Amino acid sequence: MKRYSAVLVVLVVAVFCIASLAKAADTVKVGLISVLSGPLAVIGNGEAWSAEMAVKDFGTVLGKKIEFVTRDHAYNPGLANEKAKELYEKENVDVIVACPNSAAALAVAQQALLHKKPFMSTSAGTTDLIGKNCNRYVIKMNYNDYMLATTAGLWGAEHLGKRWYTITTDYAFGHDLLKNFTAALAKKGGTHVGNDMVALQTADYSPYILNALKAKPDVLVLLNVGSDTVNAMKAAVQYGLKKQCKIVHAQLFEPSIKGAGIEIFADNYVAAPWHWKVDHPGAREYADKYLKLHNERPHYMAAAAYSATWQYLEAVKRAGTTNPESVIKALEGHTFRDMFNNPGYIRPEDHMTVAKAYLLRVKRPENVKEKEDFFDIVGSVPPEEAYGPPNLFGCQMKGF
Numbered sequence: 255m256k257r258y259s260a261v262l263v264v265l266v267v268a269v270f271c272i273a274s275l276a277k278a279a280d281t282v283k284v285g286l287i288s289v290l291s292g293p294l295a296v297i298g299n300g301e302a303w304s305a306e307m308a309v310k311d312f313g314t315v316l317g318k319k320i321e322f323v324t325r326d327h328a329y330n331p332g333l334a335n336e337k338a339k340e341l342y343e344k345e346n347v348d349v350i351v352a353c354p355n356s357a358a359a360l361a362v363a364q365q366a367l368l369h370k371k372p373f374m375s376t377s378a379g380t381t382d383l384i385g386k387n388c389n390r391y392v393i394k395m396n397y398n399d400y401m402l403a404t405t406a407g408l409w410g411a412e413h414l415g416k417r418w419y420t421i422t423t424d425y426a427f428g429h430d431l432l433k434n435f436t437a438a439l440a441k442k443g444g445t446h447v448g449n450d451m452v453a454l455q456t457a458d459y460s461p462y463i464l465n466a467l468k469a470k471p472d473v474l475v476l477l478n479v480g481s482d483t484v485n486a487m488k489a490a491v492q493y494g495l496k497k498q499c500k501i502v503h504a505q506l507f508e509p510s511i512k513g514a515g516i517e518i519f520a521d522n523y524v525a526a527p528w529h530w531k532v533d534h535p536g537a538r539e540y541a542d543k544y545l546k547l548h549n550e551r552p553h554y555m556a557a558a559a560y561s562a563t564w565q566y567l568e569a570v571k572r573a574g575t576t577n578p579e580s581v582i583k584a585l586e587g588h589t590f591r592d593m594f595n596n597p598g599y600i601r602p603e604d605h606m607t608v609a610k611a612y613l614l615r616v617k618r619p620e621n622v623k624e625k626e627d628f629f630d631i632v633g634s635v636p637p638e639e640a641y642g643p644p645n646l647f648g649c650q651m652k653g654f
Contacts (some may be wrong), residue, residue: 354377506524529629
């Protein structure tokens with residue numbers, strides 16, 4: 255009787271495994287890792303909503319159903335590493351999308367290499383993903399820190415003024431931005447007249463704004479993000495600096511403008527890879543659908559997640575399989591036009607997706623004509639200038 259029971263258990267397990275494998279064979283599974291809780295969830299929720307939209311809009315691929323699963327890394331690199339292992343091993347996803355936070359994305363990239371499955375990185379700024387830590391399973395889409403700083407420096411030195419003062423957040427993100435920004439500024443004959451390094455999440459920016467006032471710059475550039483950007487701008491308004499010079503941001507998202515009020519940011523500039531009013535096929539339709547579903551316009555992190563999910567599924571379609579190596583080969587060197595890039599080109603040398611970069615100017619309150627219509631597109635920088643050459647960060651591709 256015991257022997258019979260043991261055999262029965264083995265048979266049940268075997269049937270379950272066969273059924274699971276059959277289900278997996280009939281499904282393409284997209285996983286997303288992002289920050290879905292806490293104060294930065296506005297980024298992650300947008301990414302998750304958009305990737306899910308792309309899955310639903312795509313329908314099926316190779317006659318297979320597309321499933322979508324999410325994991326919250328709470329902006330924690332260690333947790334991101336665990337969630338990537340979980341998605342690749344237990345959920346058996348075919349691809350992971352998104353993952354803000356550079357250290358978190360680098361951890362997921364390592365898991366992609368170990369598991370030999372794709373990672374479409376859309377929301378980490380580090381150039382290490384296309385440099386010393388590049389591997390063939392990672393496709394880098396959207397911005398990086400070099401692109402943001404270089405675009406602002408090149409365009410700004412030509413159009414906004416020659417004397418620049420910087421206020422920089424004092425960690426790796428800020429240091430990279432400062433290095434790349436000053437290099438771009440120098441190329442166009444700009445002068446860097448001063449800088450203050452400021453600790454992350456500083457509440458009182460008045461000492462640094464007063465230093466900037468003394469330097470009498472044509473332009474102040476804020477190399478920070480989130481609450482640091484808001485606190486710096488409040489001080490710039492309070493001490494009259496905003497009236498005396500132009501202000502440029504490294505990053506500025508719609509939630510910051512909504513939270514602090516558009517009048518604080520009016521007439522400021524920011525570099526961006528995308529805005530919902532760009533002349534790209536389907537961009538406005540995507541943005542209107544997003545607005546209808548979520549009562550807000552998509553930021554560029556959200557839009558990039560839609561594009562990355564769609565381009566992965568298109569690569570599966572072109573390859574005729576979900577085999578990771580075949581899909582990666584279908585992505586390498588591919589030129590495409592979609593709602594995010596028009597065109598975009600995935601460089602085979604380092605897997606950076608390059609496209610035109612934009613300069614946005616915040617509208618004045620009286621010029622806002624529709625919901626969350628916060629920006630005008632006022633300029634652009636060509637892909638090869640915005641992203642630099644493929645060998646710039648020393649990528650020596652690992653994998654395959």
